[in-house]
Amino acid sequence: MLEGCDEVTVLRGGKLIESRPVAGLTAPQLAEAIVGRSVEAPELTPPNLGEESLVVENLTLGHSLRDVSFSLRAGELVGLAGVDGNGQRELLRSIMGVLRPDRGTIRLQGLNVTKASTRARLGAGLRLIAEDRYQEAMIASWPLVENAALGQHLRPPFARNGRRDLSATRVAAQAMAERFRTKFVSLDQPIGGLSGGNQQRFIAGRALADGGGVVLAFQPARGLDLAGIDDVYGALRAHTRAGGCALVVSFDLDELLAHCDRIITISHGELRVPAPEQARDREAIGRMMLGEEA
């Protein structure tokens, strides 16, 4: 917009914010006008590392994953950079237990969960912000309040001894919705009726609702506006600073560089960790994403 246009008009929440020539306008200024508050890259404080929370060793699945090994320690926010379709999807699904890898082990909070059910992994503190909202993360025709329990529906506050607690579910759903300012009319409206961004806000709120644990996030900022992206990464950071850890898949390297403690790359199913001196080297990581030598 700054390159191609002569004049820019900013609308926010149905109101005209400003209308002015592009000349002399900087990107942060424009972003601030759009969002209504300043959006600056966060100051990345170094993580306070704890125990290894997620350990993946020699994970192999067909041609999609080849001997993938890495670990996540409590307190860190790790970005998985790669071009779409290089094994990110299979990796996250294998960690969730939705796909069965051919070989390798997965350890979660010290437990070997390689053969455990998805249910057991969710119970051990694994959370997912899924790639495909409509297929994987929510039941579109269900109201927000029913979607709130999905995945944790067996456990308090949503249920006790197999009996659902509908009023506690409502309270939890309200908190999830408010966490990232989901715009909704009623908790009883179908989640499919919300805009994509608001669905994502609600689902991110659900994944980060109970603190702690290992969060896997596949393009968590997809469909969000600038403020929403800031909110979600901010919450992921807060989650890791509170002792959790998170692995974020994104196809946008700049987004990862701006928000993550460290970055690993995946290309053709092979995982590579940049050398320490290249840890924040955009060009070098970009080459690794394409499978070239760093």
Next chain:
Amino acid sequence: MSGRARLALVLVVVALALGPLFLTPVPPSEWAPELWGSSFGEPRGWALTLRELTPLLIGGVAVWLALRAGLFNIGAEGQMLVGACATGAVALAPAFPGQLPLAIGAGVLAGALWALPAGALRTFRGGHEVISCIMLNQLAFLLTGWLVKGPMKDPNAGGATTKMLDESLRWAPIAKFGRAELDWALPLGLALMAGLWYWRKHRVGGYELEAVGTNATAARFAGIPAEMVQFRAFAMSGGLAGLAGALLVVADQNRFYDGMTSGKGFDSLGVALLAGANPLALAPSALLFAAFNAATTGMNQIGIPKGLSGLMLGGLILLFASASQRKDNAHE
């Protein structure tokens, strides 16, 4: 849709539903009272409708359960039939203590077992349940037909039927109103329906069933063992259909005869589909089908072919289904 367009549509469907009757030589002054009289009229109408109602209600509960898990149990007819046959077989065995509950249990078990191959094929191998159910229905017709023409046949009877059950193995009616009898099977069916409503709203199992039926992939990501949930729902659906057959024997006919379910399992599909998402709607839905089946019998006696009554039922179902669909869409 504007109010006028909606009215026009309703009128068209009503015309389609009742239209066929005007094509018959029987004048409206004769069929109109018969339509009412043989379904809700005193005394025989209610008697017929009540008899039809119970198996349709329990069959509807059975099909509905599978439907909510995303499975179409078109095998309810066969499951009902083998359930009835198994109950008859146990009830006609030499007397032993606990025979009645065991006979009913045998019916439930037979229905569940009859559903098992289709359920397993679908959930673990991806074979479509509709195809395997249709084949299992055929096997049920042939097997029970052979049994009741051979080993189970009452030697003194002309047709393919068993002996009548011993008095002690029949469910006595709770109440009689003229020719109408109310037996325990109907309250049991209503209790099952209410139980299902409670289970679905308040139990985690009901939540998981609904999740699997609506979006199985999302359910798997939420840690729900979708295949297992579907398999269990299908087996339970078969067991409930078997129960409907068992009660047909002990509470209604007091014997087993060839083809005695006479399409009640297939009608149960309509009952469940018409009820939609709310299990409590199964009762009115079953009542509609029961009244129509009763009316069909009565109308047939005054010379209106059964096929025409079937057409009417089809038209009415279309009307009700589109009305409920509109309500569902309004929620979206």
